[in-house]
Amino acid sequence: MPSVAPESWLKVTERGLYCEPGGFYVDPHRPVERAVVTHGHADHARPGNRAVLATPETLAIMRRRYGDQAGEDLQPLAYGEERTIGGVTLSFLPAGHVLGSAQAVLEWQGCRIIVSGDYKRRTDPTCAPFEVMPCDVFITEATFGLPVFRHPPDEGEIAKLLTAQRQFPERAVLVGAYSLGKAQRVIALLRRAGYDRPLYIHGALQGLCDLYRDLGVDLGELRPATGASKAELAGEIVLAPPSALADRWSRRLPDPLTAMASGWMRVRARAKQRGAELPLILSDHADWDELVQTLEDVGAPEVWVTHGNEEALVHYATGRGIRARALALIGRGEDEQEGSPAEEAKA
Numbered sequence: 413m414p415s416v417a418p419e420s421w422l423k424v425t426e427r428g429l430y431c432e433p434g435g436f437y438v439d440p441h442r443p444v445e446r447a448v449v450t451h452g453h454a455d456h457a458r459p460g461n462r463a464v465l466a467t468p469e470t471l472a473i474m475r476r477r478y479g480d481q482a483g484e485d486l487q488p489l490a491y492g493e494e495r496t497i498g499g500v501t502l503s504f505l506p507a508g509h510v511l512g513s514a515q516a517v518l519e520w521q522g523c524r525i526i527v528s529g530d531y532k533r534r535t536d537p538t539c540a541p542f543e544v545m546p547c548d549v550f551i552t553e554a555t556f557g558l559p560v561f562r563h564p565p566d567e568g569e570i571a572k573l574l575t576a577q578r579q580f581p582e583r584a585v586l587v588g589a590y591s592l593g594k595a596q597r598v599i600a601l602l603r604r605a606g607y608d609r610p611l612y613i614h615g616a617l618q619g620l621c622d623l624y625r626d627l628g629v630d631l632g633e634l635r636p637a638t639g640a641s642k643a644e645l646a647g648e649i650v651l652a653p654p655s656a657l658a659d660r661w662s663r664r665l666p667d668p669l670t671a672m673a674s675g676w677m678r679v680r681a682r683a684k685q686r687g688a689e690l691p692l693i694l695s696d697h698a699d700w701d702e703l704v705q706t707l708e709d710v711g712a713p714e715v716w717v718t719h720g721n722e723e724a725l726v727h728y729a730t731g732r733g734i735r736a737r738a739l740a741l742i743g744r745g746e747d748e749q750e751g752s753p754a755e756e757a758k759a
């Protein structure tokens with residue numbers, strides 16, 4: 413048992429999780445004086461905070477998206493480094509979710525709490541893999557926290573995409589993928605599968621693809637889809653934010669075959685609603701098996717569940733003798749990479 417009760421120093425407030433002795437919020441959903449940010453998705457990294465502590469990659473993503481609004485005082489903390497704030501020791505561990513994504517490790521008076529943000533356990537060529545650290549309290553999301561959610565291997569999904577590309581030399585294969593993380597991952601997975609033709613991208617993906625490349629992620633040759641002729645795009649793979657799939661924009665493509673890369677493509681109704689002829693189950697969130705495996709790996713006697721299907725995971729954990737509770741955090745579960753209408757409108 414930790415020497416201090418975890419809920420006495422890390423509190424759920426209406427602005428988000430607040431570390432009282434450290435005087436900072438983790439992923440606050442409204443602007444605060446001091447924010448610790450786990451990763452660049454808009455439901456975790458919001459503009460307008462004064463001081464922001466995050467990995468250098470996350471800060472670069474926030475600067476790219478928010479400009480001056482990223483924060484007045486941006487404080488980089490690389491994976492494995494430590495910072496002490498008001499007696500609380502803070503460090504970051506890779507979360508395997510998107511480039512720069514981190515689990516925030518907080519230690520105070522012998523009690524260690526890990527706020528994992530969003531994470532996944534499978535290999536992603538665009539970011540550092542999730543690292544396990546034992547802790548007293550593990551705070552987890554549960555986006556796919558139901559036993560029905562089991563994501564298939566990425567290789568099979570990418571193979572489906574490549575089959576479609578080969579099968580229809582007169583059409584363009586249009587892949588809907590969120591602009592931060594998913595688009596770059598699809599590109600990197602295609603490259604890993606040996607696909608070395610140029611990939612065409614929607615203008616909304618350019619900035620973050622450039623940034624990933626600047627930060628050392630190899631994406632191969634990317635060309636702007638806007639401006640390319642129909643003839644040039646026949647037989648090619650084009651990536652665009654999901655909002656562009658049904659948009660006028662896609663009319664420039666030769667008879668597009670629409671694919672969509674998301675963990676939700678497991679759900680037939682969602683694929684249909686998206687108009688995805690080719691649903692690709694590619695998620696940047698842990699599936700049920702990964703969630704359960706992670707609880708086992710970190711071995712925390714206590715688990716707090718932030719968003720998604722909290723109840724099923726709380727029930728599972730309780731059954732395994734873990735003290736578990738659902739946190740009612742405001743503003744989560746709108747992760748742009750798995751489908752927030754608000755984010756898509758911006759994309």
Ligand SMILES: [Zn+2]
Nearest residue numbers: 453509530747
């Ligand atoms: Zn996320």
Ligand SMILES: [Zn+2]
Nearest residue numbers: 455530745747
């Ligand atoms: Zn999220």
